[in-house]
Amino acid sequence: MKAEIITIxxxxxxxxxxxxxxxxxxxxLTELQIDVSFTCVVHDNEDDIKNEFKRSFExxxxxxxTGGLGPTHDDITRKxxxxxxKTELVQNSEVLSDIKKFFEVRGRQLTKTNEGQALVPKIAxxxxxxxxxxxxxxxxxxxxxxxxxxxxxxxxKGMMENFVIPELNEKIGERKIFKSTVNLLTTGIPESVxxxxxxxxxxxxxxxxxxxxxxxxxxxxxxxAQADSKEKSQNMLDVIEQKIRSHVGRFIxxxxxxxxxxxxxxxxxxxxxxxxxxxxCTGGLIANRLTxxxxxxxxxxxxxxxxxxxxxxxxLKVNEDTIAxxxxxxxxxxxQMAEGIKSVSGSDIGLATTGIMGxxxxxxxxxxxxxxxxxxxxxxxxxxxxxFGDDRLLNKDRTSQAALEMLRRxxxxxxxxx
Amino acid sequence: MKAEIITIxxxxxxxxxxxxxxxxxxxxLTELQIDVSFTCVVHDNEDDIKNEFKRSFExxxxxxxTGGLGPTHDDITRKxxxxxxKTELVQNSEVLSDIKKFFEVRGRQLTKTNEGQALVPKIAxxxxxxxxxxxxxxxxxxxxxxxxxxxxxxxxKGMMENFVIPELNEKIGERKIFKSTVNLLTTGIPESVxxxxxxxxxxxxxxxxxxxxxxxxxxxxxxxAQADSKEKSQNMLDVIEQKIRSHVGRFIxxxxxxxxxxxxxxxxxxxxxxxxxxxxCTGGLIANRLTxxxxxxxxxxxxxxxxxxxxxxxxLKVNEDTIAxxxxxxxxxxxQMAEGIKSVSGSDIGLATTGIMGxxxxxxxxxxxxxxxxxxxxxxxxxxxxxFGDDRLLNKDRTSQAALEMLRRxxxxxxxxx
Numbered sequence: 001m002k003a004e005i006i007t008i009x010x011x012x013x014x015x016x017x018x019x020x021x022x023x024x025x026x027x028x029l030t031e032l033q034i035d036v037s038f039t040c041v042v043h044d045n046e047d048d049i050k051n052e053f054k055r056s057f058e059x060x061x062x063x064x065x066t067g068g069l070g071p072t073h074d075d076i077t078r079k080x081x082x083x084x085x086k087t088e089l090v091q092n093s094e095v096l097s098d099i100k101k102f103f104e105v106r107g108r109q110l111t112k113t114n115e116g117q118a119l120v121p122k123i124a125x126x127x128x129x130x131x132x133x134x135x136x137x138x139x140x141x142x143x144x145x146x147x148x149x150x151x152x153x154x155x156x157k158g159m160m161e162n163f164v165i166p167e168l169n170e171k172i173g174e175r176k177i178f179k180s181t182v183n184l185l186t187t188g189i190p191e192s193v194x195x196x197x198x199x200x201x202x203x204x205x206x207x208x209x210x211x212x213x214x215x216x217x218x219x220x221x222x223x224x225a226q227a228d229s230k231e232k233s234q235n236m237l238d239v240i241e242q243k244i245r246s247h248v249g250r251f252i253x254x255x256x257x258x259x260x261x262x263x264x265x266x267x268x269x270x271x272x273x274x275x276x277x278x279x280x281c282t283g284g285l286i287a288n289r290l291t292x293x294x295x296x297x298x299x300x301x302x303x304x305x306x307x308x309x310x311x312x313x314x315x316l317k318v319n320e321d322t323i324a325x326x327x328x329x330x331x332x333x334x335x336q337m338a339e340g341i342k343s344v345s346g347s348d349i350g351l352a353t354t355g356i357m358g359x360x361x362x363x364x365x366x367x368x369x370x371x372x373x374x375x376x377x378x379x380x381x382x383x384x385x386x387x388f389g390d391d392r393l394l395n396k397d398r399t400s401q402a403a404l405e406m407l408r409r410x411x412x413x414x415x416x417x418x
Numbered sequence: 419m420k421a422e423i424i425t426i427x428x429x430x431x432x433x434x435x436x437x438x439x440x441x442x443x444x445x446x447l448t449e450l451q452i453d454v455s456f457t458c459v460v461h462d463n464e465d466d467i468k469n470e471f472k473r474s475f476e477x478x479x480x481x482x483x484t485g486g487l488g489p490t491h492d493d494i495t496r497k498x499x500x501x502x503x504k505t506e507l508v509q510n511s512e513v514l515s516d517i518k519k520f521f522e523v524r525g526r527q528l529t530k531t532n533e534g535q536a537l538v539p540k541i542a543x544x545x546x547x548x549x550x551x552x553x554x555x556x557x558x559x560x561x562x563x564x565x566x567x568x569x570x571x572x573x574x575k576g577m578m579e580n581f582v583i584p585e586l587n588e589k590i591g592e593r594k595i596f597k598s599t600v601n602l603l604t605t606g607i608p609e610s611v612x613x614x615x616x617x618x619x620x621x622x623x624x625x626x627x628x629x630x631x632x633x634x635x636x637x638x639x640x641x642x643a644q645a646d647s648k649e650k651s652q653n654m655l656d657v658i659e660q661k662i663r664s665h666v667g668r669f670i671x672x673x674x675x676x677x678x679x680x681x682x683x684x685x686x687x688x689x690x691x692x693x694x695x696x697x698x699c700t701g702g703l704i705a706n707r708l709t710x711x712x713x714x715x716x717x718x719x720x721x722x723x724x725x726x727x728x729x730x731x732x733x734l735k736v737n738e739d740t741i742a743x744x745x746x747x748x749x750x751x752x753x754q755m756a757e758g759i760k761s762v763s764g765s766d767i768g769l770a771t772t773g774i775m776g777x778x779x780x781x782x783x784x785x786x787x788x789x790x791x792x793x794x795x796x797x798x799x800x801x802x803x804x805x806f807g808d809d810r811l812l813n814k815d816r817t818s819q820a821a822l823e824m825l826r827r828x829x830x831x832x833x834x835x836x
Binding site: 009010011012013014015016017018019020022023024025026027028030036037038039040041042043044048070071108111113114131133152153154181183190191192193195196211212213214215216220222277279282283284285286287288290291292294295296297300301302303304305306307308310311315345358359360361389391392393394396 | 427428429430431432433434435436437438440441442443444445446448454455456457458459460461462466488489526529531532549551570571572599601608609610611613614629630631632633634638640695697700701702703704705706708709710712713714715718719720721722723724725726728729733763776777778779807809810811812814
């Protein structure tokens, strides 16, 4: 089964909005073993939209469209669907009652504009929207599927989960070729070093394929195998994964959708450990990443964003003389911050960052990108120096990732160095 | 001038990586008044890549390709370029010396794999890479441009800024139609209410076009006008913006690339005010957003992530009886947290959040999505209740946005209610 994802909206073409919808749908179709062959973004323009509808409908089994279904005048997808399939709009009473209920619950007034959203193409099965007002459309023609959903990610996701994925799953039925994919997530090792350490790839992979995907969070290895049963393709992967781990296992923090913060959270909770974080240069990013994990209240005792020296001294008991002697960005201060937050909060582990994220703040001896990360547990306090780049936000990401990785290796007893 | 952006890489098709490159390039081309007519993502597959090269090169003046130039075996873009333009690879000595230098500076060993990256298509001008090892290619043929860059965002951005944008700017020369665009950023008002409050849009816009773009951070209005001079199109926009502000001005926190955290940072710095933030449910997100702004050390005194009740009592002087009586998620505790962080830190303003982000933590009286935000300045302390949805990460985003908006309105003396 081949699918194309069409996203409608100038805001994506001109780079004002990231195309998270195509990514979400792409990942869900891939899980269903549907081959996403192409994704594209089209102008808010009737001719462009209808041309792409035609091209995709001809060559694909499934076309999924998002965007342009809102209540305002610039949303033209519904009209294009009606024209393309030569059908008409009819009012759907279930959708109308959904919309009325949506406004009732929120204590808001229903507007004429919203009421018009209950008009759906006659040949479509409406996809009901539990999170907003615009319905989606499910159309079957010539043994092909044409699915339309709103562009608001939260609403689209609700429709995918409650309706589209279960329906697609049923349609797919018996499969002949089974693909399996695994992503191994590494951090703290450059792409070319990783590549070289793996040795002969053809030998390693034995017919499977592999891609290296670098980012500021590390390098992801994506391995895909196919066979005539799900079990066989999965077995191939297991063997390859084992081999890879024997070469570079210490750098692998997780698999697939794992997040480093989630891996660390699980380790902490499994051991009933409390963590506190003292952040200078990361400014709350580490605490924010950890608290994105549901259940983080169990291990996360507190976080302190100690931007000012006063805060470092008062809240973290950093020695004023140490700051005066070595500077706030130093190995010594990183270590004292970690020690301080640990003892003040009574946590099992203290983690601390201090550095120069840029673009300003550099001194002759301390360039932008210089970072110290400290970690303290019941046995030992240590700190490590890092030199990152010159982009503030990337530096924050890299620092938070390195700090969480130091924490992971501390918990597992793996040394941080190669 | 019409352009297409082609992104190569299965990792984007299958939704593992967001297509931030197309967004960045799209926004830069738009600034140059180049019409981004289409963007697409293509399989790591030679035939698919060459087909899309052909289609785009035929109908567009500019084709920009990213991805698949890395040092590993799965990167096939260079080969496709060579085949498509029927040219060959030659070693470029400048690129080779760039690569050698790159490794030298980092004290790393040059590998054979990396050395091979100095081979570039004969007909191309190499685009040198100051941030990585793979060069890009600039090809001119039949009065059309074909530009290829690596997929690593940081490297691609360096090439865009240092080479591609200045070169394109020169190529473009005299223009006939001038487009201007403004984005007005609102928060705290639903899309349909905003739409209705603006009244008759045709009258308001007088020939310009407008789109409404909702997200968890608010609704963006994008207005585009065109005329035969830059000045005229800009004047049209100014008139429209003024009219819109007369209807819904209090909800507009910024324009174009403004971030609410940046707007607030500027207000605080202009007034020489110090801010401290006490976060429970947002877990560091507000501090993180504020410290993303360069220069935030001037106003950001400290942040506390007080997840545990103990931290709320110790660090923020919240009254234990208040927590026992009203619960940690309450108007009263939000107010005391804001008051506490302000007085403990000696800041001018204290901002605090407490709420239930989900998926767990709800009680019969307190559903997921219930949030209280407190704010305290030298004159008054107040708190406000919000009811958001059931998605943890969206709830964190929404809460941080509402808190920063309360701060903005406090600084400007605008009431938070409609």
